[in-house]
Amino acid sequence: MDATTEDIDDLITAIAGGTAAVSANLSADGRIRIISDNLLDTLTIGGTAATEVGFAPGANVFQPTNLLTQGISDGDTLTLRVGSGAVQTITFGTGAGEIPTLTALQSDAVNGLPKYTGVISTVNTGTGAVTITASSPADTLEVGGTAASLFGFYTTTALPANGTVIANDLTAFLDQSIGGGAITAYDVSGSPVNIQLRWAKVAGATYGGTDTWNLFYQVNSTATGTTPAWRNVGVNYAFGANGQMDPLIAQVTLNNVTINGIALGNLQLVHGSGGITQFSDPNGTAQVNRLSQNGFPAGSLETVAVSEKGRVVGTYTNGRTIDLAEITLANFNGANALKRLDGGAFEATDESGPAILGAPGKIVGASLEGSNTDIADEFTKLIVTQQAYSANTRIVTTANEMVQDLLNMIR
Structure with missing residues (x-):
């Protein structure tokens, strides 16, 4: 029986619709394609008409990639x-x-x-x-x-999470990672040390996993051969569909950090609850909104001042201020009975009583205290002193005249 291409197409459609295990179609050039729906199965075509449509008896029409x-x-x-x-x-x-x-x-x-x-x-x-x-x-x-x-x-x-990138692998590492900015730390002498950061994606949702990144920092900018150039901080930063870290990593401690031979000791990276997020970037770059640190360079003492709390505050050339000492306020029950000493100092006496520390009051820096002297009493003392001086002057004058008279008598 003769059949047109349309008839064969209808027959193939019926076969495909009625047989759950196969799919069939007729190509534009008249070729019949019959494919097993299960990629793990093979499909064998036979019969007397198989060779007429291009199949060899017993041929496997679909075979998984060999x-x-x-x-x-x-x-x-x-x-x-x-x-x-x-x-x-x-x-x-x-x-x-x-x-x-x-x-x-x-x-x-x-x-x-x-x-x-x-x-x-x-x-x-x-x-x-x-x-x-x-x-x-x-x-x-x-x-x-x-x-x-x-x-x-x-x-x-492959690199472990706490491993290093050697200089020989540096080109591949830079090609497969993105810049994460830089931050300045300071060694024990206050000298600045630049810490370079990079991010590398180690797993992704595209491959059925979770978007996961690792953070690296540069340990040796002049490394060669098998010398480590970058080190992984050893933490997986995984992100959910909303771009937030899951689980949250609020902070990471880096132990015994050494940058270009300079030992910095232990450093702590504080991300907070939302400091690191992941969003799609067509350029494949990381946007650093803010990097901050609490270290500071070396400085020398520049000025000294006294605060209202009685603290001697030193200001240094690096902008830092440090409390150098504290002046303790004290009071006495008999303040007027204190013994005056040289240099504006006073000493407690039996009449003044012991010092009462922590007495209320405040210190005003860079100011002169107003005088608490009794002017009338001081003027009275001045007049008495002046009169005593005048009397002593007359005594000296009288004594001098008597000596002169005595000398004249001897002559």
Whole structure:
């Protein structure tokens, strides 16, 4: 029986609609495409008409991507080693326990790779992207094997969360991270030390995980070879769909920080409850709104003043002020009975009584105290002193005259 293309198309539509396990369509050039709905299944076409429409009897119309025809050879391996653990191997091939297709690798990743201790993996059969990460950010992950380069891997040791970036890897690190600004710290002598920061994304929602970033700071700006150039602070900054950190990391302590050979000791990064957020940026950059620190450079004493609280305050050339001493206020029950000493000082006597510390009052700096002298009493004393001086002067004059008379008599 002859059939038109429309008839065949209708038949294919009926087949596709009535068979849950397959999908069928007719292409513009008259080719029939029948595909298994389950990527893990194969579909075999047979019958006397199979060769007439381009199928060979028993041919597999849909077959998952065969890794053995994509450059990977039977027996090639992908090796994984987490931390100091044993090497774990994935073998490609058609034998028992071996992986022949990308879809089989996906199934192994979803259902089987947990048997590979310490790793998390995903396989995208559409793009061919294979992602393998260490379960713990504190572990290293070594990826190798004869098939590694065919997947885009190269034999390397991934950075642990508390690890360093050596100078040899500096170019790759800078290409795969974004600037996070800089902050100035000060060493024990007050000399400024510049701390450079960078952010690197280590996981993302695109690959089925959580958007996670790590913060790095520069430890050696002139590092070469295998010398560490940057260090990871060792904390995962994970963000939810709303752009907020989840869980919240309010502060991070950096222990024994050394920048370009200058020891700074322990530093604390205080983020607060909303200090770090994640929002989409088409340029892939980090916007630093504010960086602040509570250190200060060295300074020398510039001025000294006295506050109302009786504290001697020193002001330094770096803008800092420090309380150098405190003047204690005291009172006496018999203040007028104090013994006067040189230099404007007074001494307690039995009549004045002991000092009463913490007496109410205040100190006014850079001011002269108004006189509390009794002017009338002082003038009376002045007159008495002047009269005594005059009387003494007359005595001296009389004595002088008597001496003169005595000398004249001797002559």
